[in-house]
Amino acid sequence: MIEAKNIDFYYGNFQALKNISMKIEPKTVTAFIGPSGCGKSTFLRIFNRMNDLIKDTQMEGECLINGQNIYDKSINIDNLRKDVGMVFQKPNPFPKSIFENVAYGLRVNNMGDKSFIGQRVEESLKDAALWDEVKDKLNKSAYELSGGQQQRLCIARALAVKPSIILMDEPASALDPISTSKIEELIHNLKNQYTIVIVTHNMQQAARVSDNTGFFMLGELIEYSNTKKMFLNPEKETTQNYITGRFG
Amino acid sequence: MNHKEEELKLLKDEIIQMWKLVISQLEKAKIAFLTNDVELALEIAQTEKRVNSMELKVERNCENYIALYNPVAIDLRLVLSIMKISISLERIGDYAEGIAHHIIDRDCNNIDNELIEELEIEKMFGVLLNMITNALVIFDLEETKSSRKILKKDKEVNRIYKMAFERLESYVLKNPKDALCGLKLILLIRKLERFGDHSGNIVEEIVFFLDAKVLKHKGKLE
Numbered sequence: 001m002i003e004a005k006n007i008d009f010y011y012g013n014f015q016a017l018k019n020i021s022m023k024i025e026p027k028t029v030t031a032f033i034g035p036s037g038c039g040k041s042t043f044l045r046i047f048n049r050m051n052d053l054i055k056d057t058q059m060e061g062e063c064l065i066n067g068q069n070i071y072d073k074s075i076n077i078d079n080l081r082k083d084v085g086m087v088f089q090k091p092n093p094f095p096k097s098i099f100e101n102v103a104y105g106l107r108v109n110n111m112g113d114k115s116f117i118g119q120r121v122e123e124s125l126k127d128a129a130l131w132d133e134v135k136d137k138l139n140k141s142a143y144e145l146s147g148g149q150q151q152r153l154c155i156a157r158a159l160a161v162k163p164s165i166i167l168m169d170e171p172a173s174a175l176d177p178i179s180t181s182k183i184e185e186l187i188h189n190l191k192n193q194y195t196i197v198i199v200t201h202n203m204q205q206a207a208r209v210s211d212n213t214g215f216f217m218l219g220e221l222i223e224y225s226n227t228k229k230m231f232l233n234p235e236k237e238t239t240q241n242y243i244t245g246r247f248g
Numbered sequence: 249m250n251h252k253e254e255e256l257k258l259l260k261d262e263i264i265q266m267w268k269l270v271i272s273q274l275e276k277a278k279i280a281f282l283t284n285d286v287e288l289a290l291e292i293a294q295t296e297k298r299v300n301s302m303e304l305k306v307e308r309n310c311e312n313y314i315a316l317y318n319p320v321a322i323d324l325r326l327v328l329s330i331m332k333i334s335i336s337l338e339r340i341g342d343y344a345e346g347i348a349h350h351i352i353d354r355d356c357n358n359i360d361n362e363l364i365e366e367l368e369i370e371k372m373f374g375v376l377l378n379m380i381t382n383a384l385v386i387f388d389l390e391e392t393k394s395s396r397k398i399l400k401k402d403k404e405v406n407r408i409y410k411m412a413f414e415r416l417e418s419y420v421l422k423n424p425k426d427a428l429c430g431l432k433l434i435l436l437i438r439k440l441e442r443f444g445d446h447s448g449n450i451v452e453e454i455v456f457f458l459d460a461k462v463l464k465h466k467g468k469l470e
């Protein structure tokens with residue numbers, strides 16, 4: 001369970017998030033939609049403290065994961081990021097072999113011996129629906145994979161350390177329809193085991209993959225509800241104007 | 249208005265056209281019935297084909313709109329309700345044609361005028377025309393305030409139907425030689441009664457489109 005309480009976030013003097021509260025149930029897919037610059041990525045990064053890495057920023061409010069405030073001093077950030085994995089818009093494999101990309105998180109965290117790592121890499125690649133395509137070339141460079149395959153490799157890398165939450169920031173925006181539908185299928189299957197939060201600019205994608213949808217605008221959470229309700233009968237006029245493309 | 253909205257407006261205009269055609273079919277059916285005008289009845293039967301082809305066109309255009317524009321929220325509800333309204337309008341058009349054939353067949357036009365008056369068929373036509381026309385008004389203006397009022401009119405239709413049915417029943421028993429005509433009149437008022445139900449369905453679709461509320465089958469639950 002993720003619980004954000006009254007989150008404000010500032011880049012210098014600029015307030016990017018305004019008093020946002022949201023609860024996310026375990027093993028659900030939650031989509032964030034909204035116009036460019038509305039704060040989706042900023043809010044997503046609250047959940048694994050990625051914003052900490054950006055200079056001159058300030059946050060107020062609380063973010064609890066399973067009841068624990070992740071901004072508490074006692075929190076170990078490495079452990080947090082292991083539990084809350086992230087997949088970015090552009091696939092960003094390391095300049096290493098396919099195998100080493102997936103094994104990376106396990107090695108830096110000293111998780112298990114050689115055979116354990118081999119097993120976990122295979123498992124993760126299978127979960128990311130990539131295994132059949134790469135099982136014969138695990139030692140080839142990750143850069144030899146297509147964009148869609150690289151993105152699934154990054155998902156496998158995130159899965160390898162067994163997080164409970166996976167954050168995805170526009171994971172399919174650079175992909176063709178076939179790779180996109182593979183990623184969506186994957187999200188659908190991963191839902192049994194993980195809590196997934198996904199930012200997407202594709203309205204239909206949000207409608208297809210998510211259980212709940214949050215609509216953001218100018219740093220505010222305008223509406224947060226069940227996805228079916230949001231796309232059939234949104235509460236707010238602003239939401240309706242946005243999802244039906246009547247903006248501007 | 250962007251391109252998407254223009255296409256949606258075309259869909260709306262199309263169903264309104266079909267709606268107006270069906271209303272005019274009913275107005276003609278009413279006059280043809282009350283004045284025994286066979287020629288007017290023939291005209292109705294002829295025009296029925298146009299109603300049918302309009303329904304097909306509306307349906308096809310709705311399918312295309314869904315396939316091409318992936319409508320959501322109020323747009324999705326509008327397209328869905330247009331599809332259902334077109335089915336109801338087509339059915340109402342069928343009833344108008346059925347009434348036309350009642351007149352064209354000429355085997356029930358010597359019936360006692362007094363009986364026809366007692367059956368309140370003219371009034372029934374009036375209430376129904378009022379329902380379907382007001383439904384069109386709220387659809388066009390996108391304003392559902394008077395939807396309840398329109399739906400209530402169906403009660404009056406049902407009352408007349410029940411009364412007329414009983415009246416015809418006893419008429420047929422007393423005048424066995426006019427039994428066929430009596431039965432045909434029962435079929436006719438039955439059509440008008442069904443027409444009332446379809447008008448009600450149309451109003452419910454409009455409420456779904458505009459307010460996202462489902463009125464259907466509520467009466468049974470309450």
Ligand SMILES: Nc1ncnc2c1ncn2[C@@H]1O[C@H](COP(=O)(O)OP(=O)(O)OP(=O)(O)O)[C@@H](O)[C@H]1O
Nearest residue numbers: 011014016034035036037038039040041042043054
């Ligand atoms: N590192 C930064 N420094 C200063 N301002 C930033 C920074 N990152 C984001 N912002 C500002 O914060 C606001 C929210 O940005 P954010 O990236 O969260 O938006 P977004 O909803 O993810 O947009 P997009 O859909 O374009 O990715 C924007 O106005 C942006 O200009």
Ligand SMILES: [Mg+2]
Nearest residue numbers: 040041042199
């Ligand atoms: Mg972003």
